[in-house]
Amino acid sequence: MVNNQIAIRADGLTVVRGGRTVLDGLGFTVARSTVTGLLGPSGSGKSTLLRALVGVQGGISGTVEVLGLPAGHPRLRRRVGYVTQAPSVYADLSVRQNLEYYAAVLAPGGGRAGRRARADTVERTLAEVDLGSHAQVAAGRLSGGQLSRVSLAVALLGSGTGERPELLVLDEPTVGLDPVLRRDLWALFHRLAADGTTVLVSSHVMDEAERCERLLLLRDGRLLAEDSPRELCERTGAGTVEDAFLRLVEEARP
Amino acid sequence: MTPARIVATARRVLLQLRHDPRTVALLLVVPCVLLALLSWVFDDSPQTFDRIGAPLLGVFPFTVMFLVTSVATLRERSSGTLERLLSMPMGRLDLLLGYALAFGGLAVVQAGVATALAVGLLDLDVAGSVWALLLVAVLNAVLGTAIGLFTSAFARTEFQAVQFLPAVILPQFLLCGLFVPRGQMQPVLGAVSDVLPLSYAVDAMGEVTAHTGLTGDFVRDVAVIAGCVVAALALGAATLRRRTP
Numbered sequence: 452m453v454n455n456q457i458a459i460r461a462d463g464l465t466v467v468r469g470g471r472t473v474l475d476g477l478g479f480t481v482a483r484s485t486v487t488g489l490l491g492p493s494g495s496g497k498s499t500l501l502r503a504l505v506g507v508q509g510g511i512s513g514t515v516e517v518l519g520l521p522a523g524h525p526r527l528r529r530r531v532g533y534v535t536q537a538p539s540v541y542a543d544l545s546v547r548q549n550l551e552y553y554a555a556v557l558a559p560g561g562g563r564a565g566r567r568a569r570a571d572t573v574e575r576t577l578a579e580v581d582l583g584s585h586a587q588v589a590a591g592r593l594s595g596g597q598l599s600r601v602s603l604a605v606a607l608l609g610s611g612t613g614e615r616p617e618l619l620v621l622d623e624p625t626v627g628l629d630p631v632l633r634r635d636l637w638a639l640f641h642r643l644a645a646d647g648t649t650v651l652v653s654s655h656v657m658d659e660a661e662r663c664e665r666l667l668l669l670r671d672g673r674l675l676a677e678d679s680p681r682e683l684c685e686r687t688g689a690g691t692v693e694d695a696f697l698r699l700v701e702e703a704r705p
Numbered sequence: 706m707t708p709a710r711i712v713a714t715a716r717r718v719l720l721q722l723r724h725d726p727r728t729v730a731l732l733l734v735v736p737c738v739l740l741a742l743l744s745w746v747f748d749d750s751p752q753t754f755d756r757i758g759a760p761l762l763g764v765f766p767f768t769v770m771f772l773v774t775s776v777a778t779l780r781e782r783s784s785g786t787l788e789r790l791l792s793m794p795m796g797r798l799d800l801l802l803g804y805a806l807a808f809g810g811l812a813v814v815q816a817g818v819a820t821a822l823a824v825g826l827l828d829l830d831v832a833g834s835v836w837a838l839l840l841v842a843v844l845n846a847v848l849g850t851a852i853g854l855f856t857s858a859f860a861r862t863e864f865q866a867v868q869f870l871p872a873v874i875l876p877q878f879l880l881c882g883l884f885v886p887r888g889q890m891q892p893v894l895g896a897v898s899d900v901l902p903l904s905y906a907v908d909a910m911g912e913v914t915a916h917t918g919l920t921g922d923f924v925r926d927v928a929v930i931a932g933c934v935v936a937a938l939a940l941g942a943a944t945l946r947r948r949t950p
Contacts, residue, residue, distance in 0.1 A: 468950050469950065505792050506792065506947065506948065507788055507791065507792055507947060507948055507949060508948060508949075508950075509946070509948040509949055509950045510950055523947070523948070525794065528792060528793050528794040528795075529793070529794055531792075533789065533792050535785050535788065535789070537784060537785035538784075538785070539784060539785035539786050539788065539789040540784075540786065541717070541721060541784075541786060542784070543721045543724040543725060544717070544720060544721060544724065548717075548720055552713060552714075552716075552717040553789075553793070555709070555710070555713035556710055556713060556714075556790060556793050556794070556795050557793055557794065559707050559709030559710045559713060560707070560708075560709035561709075589724065605789065
């Protein structure tokens with residue numbers, strides 16, 4: 452792959468936390484404009500890997516490049532959107548006030564034109580996550596599913612003035628959502644990818660794998676596989692990704 | 706440093722407070738009630754009220770802002786919003802100054818109300834300018850904010866954060882010269898008192914109460930408090946890490 456088609460490149464990525472090796476020499480690439488799933492049981496190191504990509508994880512060795520720059524580079528802070536498992540919004544502010552504040556942090560100042568660009572971005576993002584009718588509601592009064600969509604909306608602000616994030620890193624964004632909403636969110640991820648955003652989604656629910664173009668399977672801090680769902684099933688002779696995962700675990704056993 | 710980010714953050718903090726009118730009411734009313742109570746307690750000896758009333762005008766904003774800030778920052782850390790802000794192009798100092806600006810503004814109102822009550826209704830006798838009193842009160846509030854930001858880094862829960870009040874504030878309160886004049890303290894305690902910021906706040910308030918003009922001691926005290934604010938903000942910024950284990 453040519454360099455500018457790669458969004459993420461990791462090589463020998465190792466994270467040690469409190470003397471314990473949480474990620475062990477991971478090497479993989481993620482192509483631009485794709486929806487890639489990071490799958491693994493809870494405790495496998497998914498969140499740590501995502502944190503390493505965003506540049507908030509300490510204790511890293513090896514190389515991680517994001518959009519051609521070392522992960523966590525100051526120039527990436529406006530180009531990468533990140534959603535943690537915690538909602539990470541202000542419960543006492545309304546949905547719109549939350550988005551307005553984060554947009555002002557992403558693209559401060561700019562006078563009247565800046566304000567208008569931010570307001571447009573906020574309205575567009577509200578519509579994208581289907582929260583336009585709840586814009587005035589305090590985030591703390593929303594349901595869990597709505598709250599996680601507010602958090603996603605913050606990540607979608609991108610530059611704050613129109614440009615979308617080039618990479619979206621989402622830590623279990625569909626947990627606890629009703630099936631209709633989950634389907635809508637996956638449709639949004641694919642729409643974003645079609646527009647050029649690279650989407651990396653973690654999940655511990657294996658059936659979500661079928662919705663991804665590429666998969667990274669993680670277990671105990673090691674990469675089990677890096678493949679498309681179809682190739683993975685064909686290679687392991689499994690019917691489902693969950694089956695394939697089990698077979699790979701069996702194979703890896705000494 | 707980006708002024709627009711500082712202002713946006715201050716605005717956000719004040720918006721959050723506006724959604725919590727009870728906290729704002731407590732912030733403004735409690736110091737007034739305590740001052741009124743104090744003047745009642747010393748009804749028979751107005752000189753005593755004059756001596757400790759003004760310093761307390763500085764102690765209240767310091768204590769209250771310390772508490773409010775440490776809890777607010779802890780919430781910011783535990784809710785994940787801090788991590789999110791630091792993964793954005795947010796300067797660490799921008800965030801701290803945003804908080805300092807918001808709570809400093811609130812302190813102006815708080816100190817203004819408390820000073821007006823003390824001087825206007827409770828007959829607190831101040832030889833110097835009321836504005837000097839106000840200046841020290843606001844500086845104290847910002848100092849409380851800065852120290853609260855710093856100490857909240859060492860608290861994992863809100864229970865711990867609240868416990869830092871007796872741990873960090875009460876010793877300063879005991880040694881600041883309100884109970885025993887600093888000159889008459891045991892030498893060891895006097896030396897400790899000399900390095901605690903609240904001592905200078907109380908000294909400054911004492912200067913304003915006793916002298917009409919701005920004395921050299923007053924200027925020195927104000928400079929020391931300002932220096933402590935800068936130091937605490939710098940330490941606070943150092944505790945905000947983009948990368949955490």
